[in-house]
Amino acid sequence: MPQxxxxxxxxxxxxxxxxLLIFxxxxxFLPPNSKTKPAFKSSKMSSLNWKW
Known part of the structure; x- marks a missing residue:
């Protein structure tokens, strides 16, 4: 029925x-997820120089 x-x-x-209001x-009111420190953190990976 169109009406x-x-x-x-x-x-x-x-x-x-x-x-939208609930979102x-x-x-x-809900806190953002806290970033947990990764169990595996290599110092070599964080100090890599990506410039060729």
Whole structure:
């Protein structure tokens, strides 16, 4: 039914807004992942000169 199309788009828009709001709230309140130090760290790999 064509007359139902605006209601469908309204529901999709509301769902999108709520999802976006939840995304921003979670990004604001949840801390970022802390970078753990790798178990294997070679000093040779970190001091390589990549310029030929």
């Amino acid at each position: 139902m199309a605006p209601l469908l788009w309204l529901n999709l828009f509301i769902f999108f807004c709520i999802s 921003f709230v979670m990004n604001y």
